[in-house]
Amino acid sequence: MTLEEERDAFIRAAGKGGFYAFAPGRGNLIGEHIDYSGGTVAPVTIGAGCFCAAIPADGLIARNLSGERHDGQQLLSPDVSLPVDALFSHGDTLLAPERVRGLLSANESWAGLLFGAVYVLLEERLLARAQLKGMRFLIRSDVPIGAGLSSSAALEVSGLAAASACLGITLSGKELARLAQRVEHALRGVPCGRMDQSAAALGKEREVLALDCSTWETRSLALPKGWSPLFVHTGIPRSLATSAYAERRAACERGLRKLNAAREKKGERSSAALCALSPEEFASLPDAGLSAEEERRCRHAIDEQSRVRRFIAELRRKKRPEVLGSLLFASHRSLRDLYEVSCPELDALVEIARGIGISGGVAGARLQGAGFGGCAVLLIESSRVEEVSQRVSEEYRRTGKRCSFHAGSSPGSVAFGTHPLGGEDDVARLK
Ligand code: GLA
Numbered sequence: 001m002t003l004e005e006e007r008d009a010f011i012r013a014a015g016k017g018g019f020y021a022f023a024p025g026r027g028n029l030i031g032e033h034i035d036y037s038g039g040t041v042a043p044v045t046i047g048a049g050c051f052c053a054a055i056p057a058d059g060l061i062a063r064n065l066s067g068e069r070h071d072g073q074q075l076l077s078p079d080v081s082l083p084v085d086a087l088f089s090h091g092d093t094l095l096a097p098e099r100v101r102g103l104l105s106a107n108e109s110w111a112g113l114l115f116g117a118v119y120v121l122l123e124e125r126l127l128a129r130a131q132l133k134g135m136r137f138l139i140r141s142d143v144p145i146g147a148g149l150s151s152s153a154a155l156e157v158s159g160l161a162a163a164s165a166c167l168g169i170t171l172s173g174k175e176l177a178r179l180a181q182r183v184e185h186a187l188r189g190v191p192c193g194r195m196d197q198s199a200a201a202l203g204k205e206r207e208v209l210a211l212d213c214s215t216w217e218t219r220s221l222a223l224p225k226g227w228s229p230l231f232v233h234t235g236i237p238r239s240l241a242t243s244a245y246a247e248r249r250a251a252c253e254r255g256l257r258k259l260n261a262a263r264e265k266k267g268e269r270s271s272a273a274l275c276a277l278s279p280e281e282f283a284s285l286p287d288a289g290l291s292a293e294e295e296r297r298c299r300h301a302i303d304e305q306s307r308v309r310r311f312i313a314e315l316r317r318k319k320r321p322e323v324l325g326s327l328l329f330a331s332h333r334s335l336r337d338l339y340e341v342s343c344p345e346l347d348a349l350v351e352i353a354r355g356i357g358i359s360g361g362v363a364g365a366r367l368q369g370a371g372f373g374g375c376a377v378l379l380i381e382s383s384r385v386e387e388v389s390q391r392v393s394e395e396y397r398r399t400g401k402r403c404s405f406h407a408g409s410s411p412g413s414v415a416f417g418t419h420p421l422g423g424e425d426d427v428a429r430l431k
Helices: 003-014 097-105 109-123 151-166 173-188 195-202 241-265 279-283 292-316 321-337 344-356 382-397
Strands: 019-028 043-056 059-064 080-082 134-141 208-212 218-221 227-233 362-367 375-381 404-407
Touching: 003 019, 003 043, 003 134, 019 151, 019 195, 019 375, 043 151, 043 195, 043 404, 059 109, 097 109, 097 173, 109 134, 109 151, 109 173, 134 151, 151 173, 151 195, 173 195, 195 208, 208 292, 218 292, 227 382, 241 292, 279 292, 292 321, 321 344, 321 362, 321 375, 344 362, 344 375, 344 382, 375 382, 382 404
Parallel strands: 059 134
Antiparallel strands: 019 043, 043 134, 043 208, 059 080, 208 218, 227 375, 227 404, 362 375
């Protein structure tokens, strides 16, 4: 089915009287594990996403239509429901996030995130209890789960956009991204940065979104003509990702505190973010008292930020694929050796990509997303996508595993197209 056919089928199933929104999944070209350290990242939207409809109803109800078969028969998941009252302790007092987390995790996780979107609108006082009778959500997503392509962000952003439109609340793309990030923090307990939700809400089709995670400034950039990202899924679902993720973030925060203390001792101003420090400034603080682990994590973040700068400068000027590709390989080395978020399968894919090389149509590769499984991103010649996919798949099969491919939505890619959610224009009234 084309995206338009998917959308029409979804609208027919949703019925009348509400709003629907679409948000894409995201892949990341470079800038890994630095969004929560105030770094600049370079994600793209992918050719898959999530439709979400929100229709006024009694109580909170959610249905997942993602299992619908293309022959028109539906493999419906049962409805998941929750009374609005369950979000409140007594009177109009909203439950604390930890209590609501327990309550929602009893539901299917996708439904918990949708109800979580309503919770966050209440928590932020964008919605009063008296205004909320309830809402029926329907979703249909083809973003692979556990692949590091941000299926949750697509769900949260489309859910928030549809719900807020249905309630008459106007939110900008940035606000949607911020609230979707809050859903992750409050309701999943995942201390993620802002890259995934921003890419889902602000990413443009066929463009790289250069996003400064300190200021939330964005700039759209084009890849070299004839080159595209290809996302290759190791087939290994991300495991241990949440606890290891939180540990990585905490090490960077501890590191920054120590580095700042050392700067202040030298009479220098403290830095608002780890990624605001240059590699030279970092090198000038050898006695900051970082543990070996903190030193590796901080070094990765600071070096990765400088790789992103070079990547963006190259995209703005010469656009040489071999320069962009070598930055991807360097990023992978750092994520593997300093940040320690790779796994043998991701390393194998990156080595296969290196073996194919630029003469075979691959400029560079690295793990992308949180790591520990999920997808690698390859920068490939768009016209050779089939040839490259076949080679990667054959060589990867020799490791005893199978991989799958997801196209990035960039010039010449095989993506079926996305409609990134940028605000009101992208939210259409149901027929
Ligand atoms: C996950 C998080 C993001 C980001 C990446 C790593 O996708 O949700 O905020 O930190 O990992 O770059």
